Amino acid sequence: MRSALLQWLGPTPLSRRHALWGMALVAPNVLGLMFFFGIPVLMAFSTSFQRWNAITPPEFVGFANFRRLLADPNFHQAFLNTLKLLALVVPGEVVLALLVAVMLNQPLRARNLFRTAYFLPVVTSTVAASVVWTSIFQPRYGSLSNLLAPLGLGEVRWLVDPGLVLIPIAVVAIWQRIGFDMVLFLAGLQAIPAELYEAARIDGAGRWQRFRHVTLPLLSPTTFLVVVLAVINGFQIFDQVYIMTLRTVPGGVGGSATTLTYYLYRRAFTNSEFGYASAVALVLFAAILLVTVFQLRIQRFWVYYEAGET
């Protein structure tokens, strides 16, 4: 028994010592990770098959929570809202960040100053940012309605109108992500060899053609990373919804601003339906995983990797 254990650790006393050191070094973080995050991952599956209100003991209910999901109009709405928000946020942030990065990649004076301005929102807390944007989107006294007043739109109630409320939420999300994506794009742009542009120019390619046939294909691995991260982040939007609808109707009028994350939070911590909320969480996780896997599968159709890269 003892010798088997020793053999398992290593063939010589020196290698065993080495193995023990390695194990001791990784132990605190690994054990902490497994306890505080690994166990909850396993629990996430079991609780979604239970009914639990945090007071009486949990009760096993089989697939009841998932059957309820299928028939729950509020869940359908939250799912749809999440997709709509993704449709606004992902293209919005990626296109704007690419545009800014391409412009900042030119030889400019005050380049760092511009970069700082675009990056500043990234370091701001989403809660504080959402409070500020709530004020900007106020119907009468907000700065936006003041700017839009000449257009004669009348009083636009951005955060109350169920058809509009996702727009301010998307604006805050995009505003906070542009700088993040921009930094990744800038790193990608600077890795494109200048000779390629030179060669394209000698071949008579104009500015747009160089962008279209040199920049975009060579930048596509970066674009892929940015899009994948943007989607994952978009699925998790919570703070903006929580803060921006807090003063009117939490979750938006008629649930119009409720995203999946917000819905599971409310189900669990307002309605004490922890089992049901866990089922929603599982769907959220599955959706993120599926979309990410799908993107990995289709990347070969549009992402250009140079030989040797993977």
Added chain:
Amino acid sequence: MRRLMSLRRSPAGGLSLPGQMLLYCALAAGALVMIMPFVWMASTACKPDVELNKIPVRWLPENPVCLGNLQQLYTTSPHFNRYMLNSALVTAGRTLGQLITCSLAAYGFARFRFPGRDVIFALCLGLLMVPFQAILIPEYMLIRKLGWLNTFRALIIPGTFSAFALFLLRQAFLQIPLEIEEAAIIDGANPLRVLWHITLPLSVPALAAFAVITVQAAWNDFLYPLVVSSTPDTRVVTIGIALLQGERRTPMNLLMMGSFLATLPMLALFVLLQRYFIAGISMGGVKR
């Protein structure tokens, strides 16, 4: 990172003068939109109540009352400073904790062979794929079971372990040539001494980049504290602001003052350590 910082000749070729003007105008207009909320926040924070509901909107306060509003904020939210302090404590605790546990583990994974190493490392990386929202409920149940609700333990201890930091630091340590460490090992230094005297000093840029990202994420964290803490003595500043926002009577100027105070430390940190923020993001491509 260096390359990102350096001004490089444009690969796209020189622009004509009108082209340059257009570029500057577009960039400046965009930057103005990005900065506008900060201006609005600072200016509203200093407006007296009567100026809040004026039409057309005043972009700058006519009679600024910054200090008055600050005092008013402390009257409305008497524990606001306490919340700031709590946030600072939680941020410092998580960042220091991660620096310790993750650099030890990263070193262990980078430089040692032991049975099951690669499987354990893969398991840790697998955790990176799980979005926090997906395990919010079991996390809450675990904290509740431990009896940690409304404690600093709950706010700090789980945050001292990180798969992301482990991954980043391991990458950084693998960049260091093995020969430098081997010389010390032959001299009889134990692994902790090697880590402390050689590996860590050589990884300072990576450690700093990872630390600023961690500080930023911890200070701005909202959903997790919202779930595990509900008493004033463990309340962090993001929750404090949410409470002000939820109270419909709180006037805009005080809300903006609160947001301003909560934003200021991160803005200051960013201005001082900008290059590490940028490096941290380029390094990981992930924020956590």
